[in-house]
Amino acid sequence: MEYTEFGKTQLRVSRMCLGTWGIGGAGWxxxxxxxxxxxxxxxVDCGINFIDTAPAYNGGRAEQYIGEVVHKLGVRKEVVLATKCGNEFINGKYVRCGAADKIMRECEESLRNLKxxxxxxxxxxxxxPNVPMEETMDALNTLKKQGKILHIGxxxxxxxxxxxxxKYCAIEAYQPxxxxxxxKWEQLIRWACAQKMGVMTYGTLGGGIxxxxxxELKEYGVDDNRNRFYPYFKEPLFSKVMLLLRTMDxxxxxxxxxxxxxxxxxxLQRPFISSCIIGAQSRDKIEENCKVFEWKLSDDEMQLLEQALKKTII
Structure with missing residues (x-):
């Protein structure tokens, strides 16, 4: 495992962050x-000390799994926990709300779930867009003053x-x-890095594609995230990604x-990314992913991939 400073937070995090949307169990x-x-x-066994979650991941279920495991292992002080607010999973739908009272309630629920x-x-x-930014950020400032959250992103x-x-509080982390x-967000990510924000990117495997x-092109359920959120499992992007996979093969x-x-x-070779978020629901996939730190793509291989991307995706 490799570790790095997470922007200006003074947190030292693993360059691979465990993503838990799938672990929550809805849409995957x-x-x-x-x-x-x-x-x-x-x-944790593989050295990942950075875990990302959200109450929207199946109504807090992912947070509950994390809380149970981290508590049982007794590693809370060694693990950096990132969770979110302003988006809830209600009756199978994602509902955004940045109102102060909702954020205060969500934080209390997340603290309980994460133990x-x-x-x-x-x-x-x-x-x-329906709540003033000042209201949302002021709520986070209050939570930080109370010691319930340490860094805002x-x-x-x-x-x-x-x-x-x-304008209302210091942003220390960015997750695109x-x-x-x-x-599409690469220039913004570079800008965020230059502002000394910790950058943690998600969708590293394109939803698995x-x-x-x-x-093979196939149909997924209406609520499946490969149908609802990631566009690569449909044409015209599916065929373009298949061409890229030939070079990867x-x-x-x-x-x-x-x-x-x-x-x-x-x-991981992008210097403007602190940690990349990887979701997996089984031990073997976690262990396989972590072996990436045992080798690096050569300059020639990186160039080969760039050429393939220009022909297919970019």
Whole structure:
């Protein structure tokens, strides 16, 4: 495992962060409770000290899994916990609300779920255009003064929204989507890094499309996140990603490594990213992903991938 300073927070985090949207169990493949909790334990065993979650991940279920495992292992002081506010999962739907009273309530619920009395990094999950930014940020300032959260961040914000938020409080962390097949926020990520924000990117494997597991176009359920959130599982992007996978297959065969490690390796070599978020619901996938730190893509391989991206995705 590799570690780095997380922006200006003075937190030292693993460069791989465990993502728990899938572990929450809504909109992804079905795994047992035991498998999901063992995946969290496997992450800790592999040296991951950074865990990302949210109350919106199946109504707090992901937070509860994390709280149970971290408490049972007795590693709370060694683990950096990031969770979110302003987005709830209600009756199978994601509902945004940045109102102060909702944020205060969400924080208390997250603290109970996580079995902790403080949250290391607290992020606004999505901006709420119906609530003044000042109200949302003032609520976070209050929670920080109370010692319930240590560092404030945002996810899925534009530059203009971050600059507006910073009128009311210091933003120390930024969480955007970023991967080989989604680089639309790269300039903003570079800007955030230059502002000394800790940058933690999600969607590193493109919802799983970059693992090579999905080679045939198929239909997914209405609530499945591969149908609802990630666009790569439909045309025209599906065929474009399949062309990219051919180049990744070539490197995979020469290196004898899985495609997931190639996608992870590519992201980890971006100097403006502190930690990349990887979701997995089983121990074997966690352990496989962590082996990415045993090797690096060469300059020639990086160039080969860039050429393939220009022909297909970019």
């Amino acid at each position: 493949d079905s795994y047992s409770d035991e498998s999901r909790m063992d995946a969290i334990k496997a992450a 902790t009395d403080y949250i290391d990094v607290y992020l606004v999950h999505w901006p709420d 945002v996810s899925n914000f534009t530059k203009e929204q971050m600059e507006e938020a910073e 989507q970023y991967s080989m097949v989604d680089r 970059l693992t090579g597991k999905y080679r 070539q490197i995979s065969e020469e290196r004898n490594v899985p495609l997931s490690q190639i996608a992870l390796n590519w992201t």
